[in-house]
Every structure is written in structure tokens, then in C-alpha cells.
Amino acid sequence: MTTTSATPLLEVEGLKTSFKTSRGIVKSVDDVSFVIPAGTTLGVVGESGSGKSVTSLSIMRLVARGGGSIDDGVIRLNKPGQPAIDIRNLDEKSMRRVRGNDIAMIFQEPMTSLDPVWSIGDQIIEAVRLHQKVSRAEAREKAIEMLRLVGIPAPESRVDDFPHQLSGGMRQRVMIAIALSCRPALLIADEPTTALDVTIQAQILNLIRRLQKEIGMSVLFITHNLGVVAEIADRVAVMYAGQVVEEGPVRAIFSAPRHPYTVGLLKSIPTPGSSSNPMASRKLDTIGGAPPDPVALPHGCRFAPRCPLAIDECQKAPPPLFPVGENHGARCIRWPEVSK
Incomplete structure (x- = not known):
């Protein structure tokens, strides 16, 4: 959904990654696309099992070590002044040179x-x-x-x-x-602050922002916390059941979300009380139901069984990513009716 006049540093198009299990094929990442322009941060957000980490491991070509396979799609790295690198087609020796040198990754549990x-x-x-x-x-x-x-x-x-x-x-x-x-030209940060207390989280986020400015790298920041995304990202990709269900600029996602799942995530963020009563805060909303069985995904919209706006039409066919604003897309046929 992202458009940019310059060639982006990273282009991911139609990425599909799956795992074979005793119960069947799990489509952990299913037709995911995004770009990351040089020097910018894309935040990827979603609940556990949405495909965030598998997306990052696919970019690093590490899913095979966990029994997964990249079935389709393009992963292209465009370093300034150098030929484009087609990551999917590199041999393992060439890929080892890319890891750490061109693309580096930090994980949520350093120990x-x-x-x-x-x-x-x-x-x-x-x-x-x-x-x-x-x-x-x-x-x-x-x-x-x-x-x-x-x-x-x-x-x-x-x-x-x-x-x-x-x-x-x-x-x-x-x-x-x-x-x-x-x-590296690209830093992938997979929930790097999850295991840390709030004060240390803020220090790590400030550190990544400062180093990004000093080094000029791009960042793919993976988290389940939209509050963290608001602090660090330029753009946000919201993932659910292996798909990007909404993607756009941070300001647009927070002020005018166009997918019911994004709205549910935003309503689950704790907010402080008013100045007159700082201890008071609104009751947190929850998203009803549970994520779909990964080996028996719904035929239509994957969020439909949990969606308050779902209609019969939502069950019939998978929705595309509709353009809903400037560089903003949402995978929902009822997006004009979605509001916070």
C-alpha cells in the first residue's frame, strides 16, 4: 500500500510462509506486502500468532531452521549505489554475508x-x-x-x-x-522491549531512535504494543492471522483506523485519567472470541467471526486491501463505517 518516489530500501511483495504440522499446513504469513524507505521505521503490530515474527524470520531466511518454508513472494534489498539483492534467490553463503552486515536483527530475550x-x-x-x-x-x-x-x-x-x-x-x-x-542498512527489532520494565523500555526506544539518526538505518520494529508503535514508527502494518489487515502512516492509523481489528487494538490501550482525577481511567475494551485455527482459516475475512460489523458478505470471499486514504489501506469491505 505504501508508495514512495524513491526506491525503498526493502520491498516485500506477496510473501507467503508456511509450516507443515501433524494437523496440516499452517499459513503463518499469507500474501504480505510492504516497503520500508531508507531511514524510516515500519512498526508491525498484532497479537501473538499473527505472523509478525515469522515475517521477520522470512526476511532473514531463518524459517527453514524451524521447519518452515517460504512458498512465494519477493524480498528485495536495495542498498544505495549497489545492485538490488533478491534475498529469496541467494545461496546460503551469500545470505550469511547479508545477515549482520546488510540486515541485522535483535530479539526480545537477550539471555x-x-x-x-x-x-x-x-x-x-x-x-x-x-x-x-x-x-x-x-x-x-x-x-x-x-x-x-x-x-x-x-x-x-x-x-x-x-x-x-x-x-x-x-x-x-x-x-x-x-x-x-x-x-547495517536495516535493523529488525523483534519485540526488543517486551521483557523490560517501563523505564528501561523508554531508554531502549530512545536509544534505537538516536542510533537510527546517527547511522541512517531503516528499522522494522515488531511489537504487540500499539503504544510503543506510536513512539517509534513512521508507518504501521497491523497483522491478523497471517495477513496485513491495515497499513498506513502512524497518524492516520491512530486518528482514523479503518479496520475493526485495529479499532479493537486501540481500545485496549490503557489511558490515564483526567487532570481532575488522574487515578481514574476508562474500562478497557476487549476483542471477543479467539483468533482462527491456523489450519482451518475462514474462507472470507479472517476477522469476521470476531467482528462487530460482520455481515454475510464478509464470509463469502477474502477482502483485498482497499485504498482508504493517502498511502493508507484496510482489508475490510465496510471500512467507510469503521470508527474509533
Whole structure:
């Protein structure tokens, strides 16, 4: 749905990723398309099982390790001044050069991503030397520089610490340092603040924004929290049951959502009370029902069984992504009637 005059850094078109299970084929990502212009942030939001993380792992070509397969679609990386990279068609050796160097990824739980028996410095050094022809001494200086960049105090001494010696927030900063050590064009952040307390969440979000400006990278930020999306993203893609059901600029999504699922997510965000009664807040709304069985998806609109606006027409055929505003699309035949 996104349009841009310049060639976007990342183009994803018609992406389909599935997993074979004992119950049948699970279509985790089904015809997902979006673009990310250089230097911008796309927030991908949705509840657990919506396909957010599988989308990011498909871009990194890591789904096969979990028994998945990319069945269709285009994943194209366009670095300025270089030929376009067709990620789906790269051999594994070429893909390893892309991971970490052109596209880097940070995960929501750093303790399962960091090696507990290696110092944090050695883990950054490994990432640097894998992609850059530098000596170990030069890579160590780079590691100290990156730790300083992400706000680790006394990086000259902390570089030799092990993951268990750091707090959760510090470990997440180390993960960001590793991801950014080769100055990637695209950073994929898969719920990087979920396991952190609110104060540390804010610090990590501010850090990513600051580093984005300094390095000029693009960011694909995956979360289930629309409040986080409002803080960090330029555009939002809302996913449900493997599909993008709404996509558009942050301001449009928050002020004039055009899909009932997006409205439900927005109404589930806690809001503070008024200045006269700051302890008061409205009762949170919930979305009735449950997500569909991934091996027996509805024939029509996948949200129809839970949708307050659903009519018989919604059950008959899958809706397309209708243009509902400037660079704004929604997968709902009743989008003109949707309001907050």
C-alpha cells in the first residue's frame, strides 16, 4: 500500500510462509506486502500468532531452521549505489554475508541470544570480524566503541564482562551493539522491549531512535504494543492471522483506523485519567472470541467471526486491501463505517 518516489530500501511483495504440522499446513504469513524507505521505521503490530515474527524470520531466511518454508513472494534489498539483492534467490553463503552486515536483527530475550560462556566483547568481536577484514585488536576497539555508543558505562572494562554480570536492560543494549556493529542498512527489532520494565523500555526506544539518526538505518520494529508503535514508527502494518489487515502512516492509523481489528487494538490501550482525577481511567475494551485455527482459516475475512460489523458478505470471499486514504489501506469491505 505504501508508495514512495524513491526506491525503498526493502520491498516485500506477496510473501507467503508456511509450516507443515501433524494437523496440516499452517499459513503463518499469507500474501504480505510492504516497503520500508531508507531511514524510516515500519512498526508491525498484532497479537501473538499473527505472523509478525515469522515475517521477520522470512526476511532473514531463518524459517527453514524451524521447519518452515517460504512458498512465494519477493524480498528485495536495495542498498544505495549497489545492485538490488533478491534475498529469496541467494545461496546460503551469500545470505550469511547479508545477515549482520546488510540486515541485522535483535530479539526480545537477550539471555537466550547471547552466549553465556563468551564475554560480551568477544561476541561483538566475532560479529565484526565475520564481515570486516580487521585485526582482533581493531575489532576489540570497535566493540568498545559500540558499547559506548549504546550507553554502556565504562565500556573499556565492561567489554570483558559476561552476560550474567549485566542487567536485562544492559544485555539488550549489548544485543543492539552486536546488531549495529557492522552498520547495517536495516535493523529488525523483534519485540526488543517486551521483557523490560517501563523505564528501561523508554531508554531502549530512545536509544534505537538516536542510533537510527546517527547511522541512517531503516528499522522494522515488531511489537504487540500499539503504544510503543506510536513512539517509534513512521508507518504501521497491523497483522491478523497471517495477513496485513491495515497499513498506513502512524497518524492516520491512530486518528482514523479503518479496520475493526485495529479499532479493537486501540481500545485496549490503557489511558490515564483526567487532570481532575488522574487515578481514574476508562474500562478497557476487549476483542471477543479467539483468533482462527491456523489450519482451518475462514474462507472470507479472517476477522469476521470476531467482528462487530460482520455481515454475510464478509464470509463469502477474502477482502483485498482497499485504498482508504493517502498511502493508507484496510482489508475490510465496510471500512467507510469503521470508527474509533
